[in-house]
Amino acid sequence: MVRLRAGLGAGALAIFVALLATSNAAQTPRKWYKGNTHTHTVNSDGDSTPDAVVRWYREHGYQFLVLTDHNYLTSVAGVNALHGADDKFLVIKGEEVTDRFGDQPVHINGLDVSEQVSPQGGASVTEVMQRNVDAIRKASGVPHINHPNFRWAVTADDLKRVRNNKLLEIYNGHPQTNNVGGGGVPGMEEAWDAILTSGVLLYGLAVDDAHTFKDPGNPAVAGPGRGWVVVRSERLAPRAILDAMERGEFYSSTGVELAEYDVTAEGIRLAIRPTAFSKYRIQFVGNGGRVLSEAIGTSAVYTFTGDEGYVRARVLESNGAMAWAQPVTVARR
Ligand SMILES: [Zn+2]
Numbered sequence: 001m002v003r004l005r006a007g008l009g010a011g012a013l014a015i016f017v018a019l020l021a022t023s024n025a026a027q028t029p030r031k032w033y034k035g036n037t038h039t040h041t042v043n044s045d046g047d048s049t050p051d052a053v054v055r056w057y058r059e060h061g062y063q064f065l066v067l068t069d070h071n072y073l074t075s076v077a078g079v080n081a082l083h084g085a086d087d088k089f090l091v092i093k094g095e096e097v098t099d100r101f102g103d104q105p106v107h108i109n110g111l112d113v114s115e116q117v118s119p120q121g122g123a124s125v126t127e128v129m130q131r132n133v134d135a136i137r138k139a140s141g142v143p144h145i146n147h148p149n150f151r152w153a154v155t156a157d158d159l160k161r162v163r164n165n166k167l168l169e170i171y172n173g174h175p176q177t178n179n180v181g182g183g184g185v186p187g188m189e190e191a192w193d194a195i196l197t198s199g200v201l202l203y204g205l206a207v208d209d210a211h212t213f214k215d216p217g218n219p220a221v222a223g224p225g226r227g228w229v230v231v232r233s234e235r236l237a238p239r240a241i242l243d244a245m246e247r248g249e250f251y252s253s254t255g256v257e258l259a260e261y262d263v264t265a266e267g268i269r270l271a272i273r274p275t276a277f278s279k280y281r282i283q284f285v286g287n288g289g290r291v292l293s294e295a296i297g298t299s300a301v302y303t304f305t306g307d308e309g310y311v312r313a314r315v316l317e318s319n320g321a322m323a324w325a326q327p328v329t330v331a332r333r
């Protein structure tokens, strides 16, 4: 994380932006890579082999995929030999460490873990999360916390207390994950804003959690192609992709593609690659989930004032698709 200063003339407002996206933009050319970080195969409760699962993503315009079977580290050497190609497609190994506290499921992905990680248990939901995050880090993996509203198991207050984790699912394509909340329980975007407002910086993921490839188009099953990330990285390699994600250099989507996204010390500039029949709203959100500004159309610019706490952009498409850019911290000094 790099801190930049802007507007330091006499009497000028100095705004410090914890700048994630542009620190090395001038030196290293970077590309956008589309990927899904949560997928199952027959090695746990998926309906298809690693070969068939990887083939689906390669044939549907993705550049990377993480296989995350429940408590099983599926080998990716064979599928990378078959389907991997330099700068075109990569399979990253991973595991969904599948634990529980009582009857509350606690599932945490370990991306690129060096070895299989066993569920660690614990005396509370928070402790189960923390012990599994720590075990994933110990295995050189990158943790991400999955579907908090699945069986209403994990709250924003639980999530705020977890250390050494940067990634949180805010959209999961499995039909039982309650992304938008209900019955008095906040949706994942509202929970994310509560966490960000408390000063804990987490980056929001959209994922498939795909299990079912043999029943295409059925919304009642966990099919592929529903939520993904687009990562800005200098190359397509496991650590380059995962390090970029842990710096927040990605956006999440359920169907909106960005043509441009840049953060500077002054503000955020964003443009959409529109589809023919859609209309768009672009919103910038700050402390407390407050909408700071809204633009109608396919591009928008937001200028920091220094009072926002954090700023994140989101795009609402007229058929319900969304894109979520990652928050940047803004503070007046
Ligand atoms: Zn799960």
Ligand SMILES: [Zn+2]
Pocket (backbone or CB within 6 Å): 038, 039, 040, 096, 209
């Ligand atoms: Zn899963």
